[in-house]
């Protein structure tokens with residue numbers, strides 16, 4: 001093509017993810033058995049109720065029309081879910097907006113809030129669409145380090161005044177990906193005060209709201225007094241109900257934020273497939289045991305993998321939440337090199353931490369998306385790989 005790529009598209013990087021995917025494909029073509037822990041796509045099925053009812057709705061001819069906007073009963077179901085699960089009261093008409101997954105909303109919201117010259121604060125390391133969507137909106141992302149010594153919470157006092165003067169939006173994500181940390185009430189309270197002080201709109205990504213382990217309860221940002229005045233929260237059924245492929249999500253909270261994204265969406269989409277909206281309503285209104293049942297499997301996988309890695313000489317911290325382990329790599333390695341070599345030598349695919357930002361260097365992310373026996377095999381293979389490199393280094 002002779003037409004040059006748009007300047008906005010040209011700012012997007014695919015770097016490490018693309019390199020890893022290519023290498024994975026090459027090895028698989030050569031018959032290598034890859035244990036893929038690199039992608040956070042749930043391997044467990046949705047609850048039986050979801051699959052059965054979706055089948056029923058798909059057989060109803062009336063469900064094939066344009067939906068245009070989300071069903072009102074979907075917003076009602078979200079309001080019910082938020083009240084019963086997070087003690088957050090939402091006005092379904094003005095404070096809930098249906099999305100085709102969190103990813104879709106995250107990619108479009110910055111266009112509704114930012115102009116060229118504006119800054120948006122993003123976590124480093126952070127989920128890649130945060131940075132990309134800000135660039136696509138023509139604005140500039142400013143990375144805020146998430147460091148272990150601060151419990152992976154941003155240090156709001158360290159943000160320079162000049163940046164704060166231009167910042168219009170800040171994205172936070174707890175429980176997080178790739179850093180699996182949880183927010184505290186105190187942090188969210190500080191965030192509300194910070195947002196008011198500096199006039200910065202807060203966007204909380206709560207996609208992992210229901211993958212929180214060891215009896216801890218997830219905290220919705222919107223449960224903090226004043227939060228709705230300064231921000232919104234994304235959530236979806238992808239992880240809670242394992243509906244990542246039949247995608248549906250929602251934005252809730254600040255009325256102006258909701259209205260702006262609804263306006264943009266009225267120009268670019270005609271609503272989700274009606275059977276999906278209807279089954280999402282059933283899922284959101286169902287007893288919570290429907291999704292709580294999978295927590296024990298994730299905890300089991302996390303414990304078995306962390307113990308198996310410890311046994312082969314790589315002690316990694318157990319995640320308090322999400323479907324990932326955020327693992328500090330052994331001394332003497334770089335993230336990219338460690339992940340690529342483990343893929344080639346051990347047939348285990350992990351994501352290098354620096355794919356999520358510079359502060360991810362020194363880490364890799366492992367997804368708990370394989371059954372326990374495969375996770376244990378992955379640990380064994382990594383152990384053999386680590387032994388071979390330590391022999392090579394010591395020779």
Ligand SMILES: Cc1ncc(COP(=O)(O)O)c(C=O)c1O
Nearest residue numbers: 101102103127177207236238249
């Ligand atoms: C932190 C985070 N936010 C959002 C998403 C997108 O989720 P959805 O399927 O709702 O678009 C993901 C998907 O992995 C994620 O990890």
